[in-house]
Amino acid sequence: MKYQDILKIALTKEDIIEAIAKAQKQNFIDNLRDRHINVQFDSKLRGYIGEIALKKWFLENNIKITTTNYFEEDIGIDVDFEYKGLDLELKTSLIPDADKTLQNVFNKRDIKLIRRTRKIEELKSDIHIQIYYDQLTNKKDQWLQKQDIDLSSTDLEYLYDAFLAKVYITKTYLVGWIDRDTLTERMNKLKGYEKSWRHARRRFWVCKLRDCFSPMSLIKYLNDK
Numbered sequence: 001m002k003y004q005d006i007l008k009i010a011l012t013k014e015d016i017i018e019a020i021a022k023a024q025k026q027n028f029i030d031n032l033r034d035r036h037i038n039v040q041f042d043s044k045l046r047g048y049i050g051e052i053a054l055k056k057w058f059l060e061n062n063i064k065i066t067t068t069n070y071f072e073e074d075i076g077i078d079v080d081f082e083y084k085g086l087d088l089e090l091k092t093s094l095i096p097d098a099d100k101t102l103q104n105v106f107n108k109r110d111i112k113l114i115r116r117t118r119k120i121e122e123l124k125s126d127i128h129i130q131i132y133y134d135q136l137t138n139k140k141d142q143w144l145q146k147q148d149i150d151l152s153s154t155d156l157e158y159l160y161d162a163f164l165a166k167v168y169i170t171k172t173y174l175v176g177w178i179d180r181d182t183l184t185e186r187m188n189k190l191k192g193y194e195k196s197w198r199h200a201r202r203r204f205w206v207c208k209l210r211d212c213f214s215p216m217s218l219i220k221y222l223n224d225k
Helices: 013-025 037-060 102-108 137-145 156-162 180-187 215-223
Strands: 066-073 076-083 086-095 127-136 172-179 196-199 202-205
Touching (some): 013 037, 086 137, 127 215
Antiparallel strands (some): 076 086
C-alpha cells in the first residue's frame, strides 16, 4: 500500500449532526482513564462519525453493511459491522502530536488492534479497518478541557459549534485494512517480542499501516466473497 492510496471520506454537516445525536444517547462509561467529560464525548462522537463515514463509503461502492455493536475502549469506540457473514471492526484514531502529519502516521503507526488474547489466532473479527482524523490528539484534548459545554443541551447546532465539529467534514480519512488470516500468517513469522507493543495500560498487536491493504482493495475483497 502507498500513502497516496489513503482516501478522504466526504461527510456533510447533516452527517455530523446525526453523529452528535447518537453520541448524546449513548450511556458511555469511561472506566479505563480519568478523562475530561468533553474528551469522552468527543471520543464517542468520533466513533459514530466513523460508523457513518464507513457506511456511506461502502454504499457508494454498492456494499451494504450492518452495524452490530460497540466496544467502549480508552482509545475510542470500536465499531463492529457485518457483511456476508464476515465481522468487520472499525478503529478510529487521532494523530499523535509527535507525528504531526497523517503521512508520518502512515509511515510509523499501526492499526490499533488491542491484544486481548495470548494467540493471534484468537483475534476477534475477520477484517480490521482504520480511520484517522487529521487532528492532533493532545492538542485536541487540551482544547476540549478548556471549553464550557452544556452536554445536556438538546440544541444539536449548539453542540456542533461548541465542539467545532465541522472539522470532521474535511479531515476524515480511510487509511487501510487487514484481514485476520493475512495478519496471522505474518505474525507467526515473528519472534514473540516482535508481535506486540504497549501504550499506557494496553498492549497491541503489531500491524503496520504501511504494510496493510489499500481502502479500494477492500471493495474487491468483499465482492469476491
